Amino acid sequence: MKLRPIAGIVLRQIYLLRGSPVRLFPMITWVAIDIVLWGFITRYLNSVSGSGMNFVPTLLGAVLMWDFGTRIMQGVSTAFLEDVWSRNFLNLFSSPLLISEYVIGLVITSVLTSSLGLVVMLFLATAVFGLHFLAMGAALVVFLLVLFVFGVTLGIAGSAIVLRLGPASEWLLWPLPAVLAPFAAVFYPLATLPHWMQAIARCLPPSYVFEGMRAVLAGRPAPIGLLAPGAALAGGELVIAAYVYCRVYRHAVRTGLLARYSAESSG
Amino acid sequence: MSTVNPARGDDGVALRIQNLGKRYGGVAAVDDVSFHVQRGEVVGLLGPNGAGKTTTINMVLGLLEPTTGTVRIGHVDLRENRVAALSRTNFAAVYAALPGNLTVTENLRFFGLLYDVRGLRRRVDELIEEFDLTHLRHTKCGLLSSGEQTRAALAKALINRPQLLLLDEPTASLDPSAAQIVRQKIKSLATADRCGILWTSHNMYEVEAVCDRVLFLSHGKILLEGNPKILPGLHGAATLEDLFIRVAREPLAERTGDSS
Numbered sequence: 001m002k003l004r005p006i007a008g009i010v011l012r013q014i015y016l017l018r019g020s021p022v023r024l025f026p027m028i029t030w031v032a033i034d035i036v037l038w039g040f041i042t043r044y045l046n047s048v049s050g051s052g053m054n055f056v057p058t059l060l061g062a063v064l065m066w067d068f069g070t071r072i073m074q075g076v077s078t079a080f081l082e083d084v085w086s087r088n089f090l091n092l093f094s095s096p097l098l099i100s101e102y103v104i105g106l107v108i109t110s111v112l113t114s115s116l117g118l119v120v121m122l123f124l125a126t127a128v129f130g131l132h133f134l135a136m137g138a139a140l141v142v143f144l145l146v147l148f149v150f151g152v153t154l155g156i157a158g159s160a161i162v163l164r165l166g167p168a169s170e171w172l173l174w175p176l177p178a179v180l181a182p183f184a185a186v187f188y189p190l191a192t193l194p195h196w197m198q199a200i201a202r203c204l205p206p207s208y209v210f211e212g213m214r215a216v217l218a219g220r221p222a223p224i225g226l227l228a229p230g231a232a233l234a235g236g237e238l239v240i241a242a243y244v245y246c247r248v249y250r251h252a253v254r255t256g257l258l259a260r261y262s263a264e265s266s267g
Numbered sequence: 268m269s270t271v272n273p274a275r276g277d278d279g280v281a282l283r284i285q286n287l288g289k290r291y292g293g294v295a296a297v298d299d300v301s302f303h304v305q306r307g308e309v310v311g312l313l314g315p316n317g318a319g320k321t322t323t324i325n326m327v328l329g330l331l332e333p334t335t336g337t338v339r340i341g342h343v344d345l346r347e348n349r350v351a352a353l354s355r356t357n358f359a360a361v362y363a364a365l366p367g368n369l370t371v372t373e374n375l376r377f378f379g380l381l382y383d384v385r386g387l388r389r390r391v392d393e394l395i396e397e398f399d400l401t402h403l404r405h406t407k408c409g410l411l412s413s414g415e416q417t418r419a420a421l422a423k424a425l426i427n428r429p430q431l432l433l434l435d436e437p438t439a440s441l442d443p444s445a446a447q448i449v450r451q452k453i454k455s456l457a458t459a460d461r462c463g464i465l466w467t468s469h470n471m472y473e474v475e476a477v478c479d480r481v482l483f484l485s486h487g488k489i490l491l492e493g494n495p496k497i498l499p500g501l502h503g504a505a506t507l508e509d510l511f512i513r514v515a516r517e518p519l520a521e522r523t524g525d526s527s
Contacts, residue, residue, distance in 0.1 A: 002383055004380045004383045005380060005381050005383060007380055008376075008377050008378075008379075008380030008381045009381075011376065011377060011380065012366075012369070012373075012377045015369055015370075015373040015377070016368060016369070019368065019369070019370070019373075019407070020368070082366075086366035086367060086368060087363075087364070088365075088366050090328075090330060090358075090360070090362075090363040091363050091365065091378065091423070092381070093329070093330055094328035094329060094330055094353065094356075094357075094358055095353060095378065095381040095382055096349070096350040096351075096353040096354045096381070096382060096383070097381050098350065253329070253330065253331060253332050254331075254332045256289075256291070256322075256325070256331050258330050258331070259321075259322075259325040259330045259331050
């Protein structure tokens with residue numbers, strides 16, 4: 001594996017942002033809207049609940065972390081889709097670029113683009129709604145790491161779907177976070193879900209993160225018993241997603257799908 | 268029939284394809300094809316639509332896995348060492364334009380990094396000057412005319428100083444003047460840089476002007492091979508175009524029976 005091809009994939013995205021700064025707009029706008037909307041909802045809940053419970057960290061903190069994960073996923077997918085949209089597969093995959101180099105380039109690109117969104121979210125949530133995000137302590141690093149790995153996994157899996165099913169399947173990719181959100185127990189304890197949904201939730205690393213977050217915010221110690229399996233699951237699913245992507249790529253090379261991809265992209 | 272210059276020896280082989288085949292179910296898109304391209308030689312891959320030309324090129328580029336056979340670029344087997352093999356090659360095709368949302372310079376830098384080109388800044392400047400793209404270097408490729416896009420694609424195809432260059436109908440969208448300039452560039456590239464070139468085209472005038480040797484492909488098989496200036500006379504055709512039309516319309520069994 002070489003660094004320069006990876007740098008090429010990242011540089012390409014930087015060129016795109018430099019050439020068309022309007023691309024920065026969606027990276028900032030949607031997360032800002034989410035934080036503002038949920039910020040006011042939490043304020044309202046605080047004012048009417050009368051329980052003395054502070055909804056800001058549990059709800060707004062959850063929104064911030066879930067958005068971070070989904071932006072990572074979208075960063076990977078969008079960087080991949082740039083090659084679909086610009087019909088660049090023939091030039092790209094006839095070069096000596098390794099699939100691992102390509103995927104690592106997509107992930108680094110995603111880190112850069114989603115970091116921007118994270119900074120905006122943190123600023124708004126802290127300055128406007130008084131969220132003390134760092135109060136979660138060292139556990140926060142693990143929470144974000146697991147969500148990062150989960151976002152990368154979803155991005156790779158989504159890209160594999162598009163590579164296998166063709167450019168028209170792009171619409172399957174975008175609703176993935178919304179479909180998974182109810183199972184991930186972002187806003188409510190896992191026990192709220194019916195048993196069959198809990199079974200699915202246990203396969204999703206974010207459910208461990210959000211359970212852990214609620215425990216920490218309730219003043220309990222960082223639940224290693226929750227975070228360890230969550231992190232292991234995230235790592236395992238990442239390996240599976242990367243394996244699936246490689247298999248799909250191999251299939252595309254064997255069947256001629258990759259060579260036909262440019263023609264299909266134009267349709 | 269082969270026009271390989273024995274003086275060059277076998278060391279100068281840019282591409283060697285042996286028993287290459289690609290089957291889709293029961294249909295053979297490419298059927299037991301063997302040929303080679305010497306360094307410094309321009310070989311035309313001719314044939315009607317669906318003959319297997321692009322399938323062959325895609326297999327050489329690693330975009331399509333052969334069902335049978337081997338592809339060696341220089342002395343490197345593509346299946347055994349994909350990175351080393353593809354580092355020695357490059358391609359340009361009318362259907363594989365450079366990303367239109369990057370400028371000419373950005374595209375060349377991007378692909379230069381993918382090919383791990385050393386001294387990239389200098390190489391990009393050289394190619395921009397060589398292909399008369401200086402005034403367009405900061406223009407997005409999507410805004411270039413067909414001729415300018417072809418020049419940019421050729422500049423990208425040479426970014427890694429390939430030993431083997433694959434050109435799939437590179438002049439298809441060009442006016443005669445622009446096509447002539449591109450042909451001259453490619454011809455001089457083969458002679459000056461000793462680059463082996465595999466060229467597909469439907470323009471027989473162009474093939475005759477540029478290619479040292481041609482291969483006629485039909486139904487996935489090589490039917491004829493030879494010097495494009497001599498080949499028509501050997502087969503009782505007035506021109507290369509007449510020969511092309513005859514080969515394209517002839518039933519495969521008749522031709523293969525004839526050649527055996």
